[in-house]
Amino acid sequence: MFLSFLLALAQTPDAPALTSGRPIPLEQACYDVKHYQIGVRVDPKARAIRGRTEITANITAPTQGIVLDLDGRLKVDRVVRLVSGTADDRGQSLDFRHEQGEIRVATGALEVGTSLHLALEYAGEPRVAPNAPWDGGFVWSKTKDGSPWIATANQMQGADLWWPCKDQPDDEADSVDIFVTVPKPLVCASNGRLLETKPAGDGWQTFHWHVSTPINSYGIALNIAPYETITRDYRSITGEMFPVTYWVLPENKKKGKVLFEDILRQMAALEQFFGPYPFRADKYGVAETPHLGMEHQTIIAYGNEYKLDRWGEDRGYDELHLHEFAHEWWANLVTAANWNDFWIHESFASYAQALYAEHVGGEKAYFTEMQEQMHFANQAAIAPREKRSTAEMYFGDSEGSPGNDIYAKGAWVLHTLRWLLGDEKFFAALRRMAYPDPARELATDGSACRFATTDEILRIAEEVSGQELDWFFEVYLRQPKLPALSSTVKKGALLLEWTAPNGQPFPMPVEVLMGGEHVRVECPDGKGLLELRGKKLALDPRDRVLRAGNGEH
Ligand SMILES: [Zn+2]
Structure with a gap:
């Protein structure tokens, strides 16, 4: 997500459904999600959805029930425990309570090692995003000719704004299937690969997307419009080919073609900085959205209106796209295990802006970009040691929150690390931070995806540089004041x-x-x-x- 100075004005959410990564209840810590099957029918006229999510999870601690998250605006009709080998409706209906954004499901006694397969059916009018992407939900917009143009953005509040899930950053499903049904001629662009488009009756159709790698739940997104596509096969630095596709509004196709060439140039540069694009087994996709942007894995939301400038200065490339694209490495490949390490997403994506400025315009452009990011609050540590929710990390007005410092100040930490280590060691370390082992760069099955912590980033920097760097991380990340x-x-x-x-x-x-x-x-x-x-x-x-x-x- 791109930095916003409006954040300080936003209201701090308090209900459990409106933040992500809250203290985890026992009945949620007791299972490990393996797979989600997200089915959702989106009705643009009624601004409503009807959904069925199936979750497959392994029980990791004995329990009598489990907890999922779902915003209270949506009503759960049924929770069913599915038995493999039987038709869906043969499952056993379970008692549940849906209060304050939590679904408590009475599963009965579950032993460690049990594979639990639940289906949850629900419907309603999902939260309308007050200020997407920062304050999220559904965005119901219209294209020039009045067609529906719909997007979801829910990093801050979590995916439970529109589908039932375990809203914790450190439990990603290994793979996900997404079935989205919309009226023709609307198209749904989502994560992963499109496996099938099939008629759903009455002029509606269903798009089946399959994500073959782990994915953070906030990264799952719907982008719905009468899109056209611009697409090309791209050769990664690994030699593999994968499709790069831009879902563009028909009225912007000409501008979209210009952006598309920019996207391909950025792809080449970021693969040089950070290693191969991580999701070559699926695709790289960008969808034009009515909100500014978000790092949805393999389907980056782009709403920067084809601006190649910032504050009036022409850069010759789209910096918003660049920032969100960098998150494919720093958020989607390398994911903060908990939100207290959120800087690993935003600082690296912000620093990518400086690296790309240098790539295009040389050293002077690099220093100019760093000057533009020179605004720090220094009120709270960028990487506190204890678990935090998104709101606690992000909202500038919440006590002890580093707010925007996880962007600009964190980028300055990386800038300073580069000075300390020198270019050769720094860039070698950067690549190992993305892929700790060179062999992982070649994996396309999702095994390269990992959770990272600040301590792991420190360890990699030390290993590659041969320097002891505790002091550096202590001063810059674990406390707020500057030397x-x-x-x-x-x-x-x-x-x-x-x-x-x-x-x-x-x-x-x-x-x-x-x-x-x-x-x-x-x-x-x-x-x-x-x-x-x-x-x-x-x-x-x-x-x-x-x-x-x-x-x-
Ligand atoms: Zn970001």
Whole structure:
């Protein structure tokens, strides 16, 4: 999701259904989701849905019942335990209670190792997104000629806004099937591969999408419109071919063709930065949406209206798409195990903007992009150690929330890590953060997808660089305040000294401009010394290091 300064104005959600990753109830921690089959009929006229979700899960702790999440706006009609080998309706109806966004299902005693297969039937008018994608739900819009143009966006509140699921980031289904029924001539673009389109009676049709890899539940999305497609087979750096498709509104097809070429150029660059595009077994897809954008796996939502500029400056590429696309690696391939590590999604996607700026426009463009991301609140740690919900991490006005710092400040942390390690080690580490083992780069069966934590990212950076980096992660990610640099001139020498919060060590090298030359001054023990030559002197003139007073020279 793209950074929004409007977030601070948004209301902090409080109901359990309106946040994702809340403290997990025992009856939800006791199972591991293997598969979802999401069936949903979307009625644009009534702005209503009717759905049937099947969940297959393994029981991992003995229990008498399980809990799923579903927004209270939707009414559950039936919960059935399905028995494999029988017709769907042969299942056993179960008692359930649906209150405050939770469905408590009385399954009876379940032993560890049981495979539980439930079907939940429900219907209603799903939450209308007040401000998608940040404050999510269904977006019911219209194309130029008045056709329905519908999208879902629910990262913040969770997928339980429109289908029953376990709304916790650290339990992804191994694969998902999505059946969406809409009136003709509407088309539904969703995640994974389209296996089949079949008539559903009365001028309706059903699109069957299959996701062959693990997927975060918030990444499952519907995009419905009278779309046309622009498509091409693309050759990955692995040599494999996979389809790249853009679902475009008919009235924008010409502009869409220009964007499509941009998308392919971005694909080539991001594969160079981060390794192969992760979902080659399915596709890379982009769908034109009535909201700004979201990183839905293999079907990125794009609503930037073909703008190649930001704040009036022409960049020659679509930065919104670039940010969301980077999430295919940093959110979809590498997923934060819990929302307290959310920075792994947003900081890396924000830093990708700088890497791409450099790729297109060189070093100057890179530094310009970093300057534009120079706005930090420093009120809360970017990566707190304890489990948090999306709202606790994201809403700037909720106490202890890092808010936008998980974007821009996190990008500056990566920028600083690059300075510390040097380009060769940094880019090698970046690639290993995406794919810890080179062999994983070749897997297309979903086994390359993983949950990551801040500690794992630290360990990879240390392994690749051969440096001890606890101090770096402690100062920048585990507490909010910035280190400060001071200097004195004594007997023809420049003395540099770092002061880090809580008296922590901070052996960060400093770039000094002296007599027109950039000099790197190592600061073991947080102190450095430089023999002065020439008069003109500037400390960290290009802001290599995230610190108190960035931008003041
Ligand atoms: Zn994002």
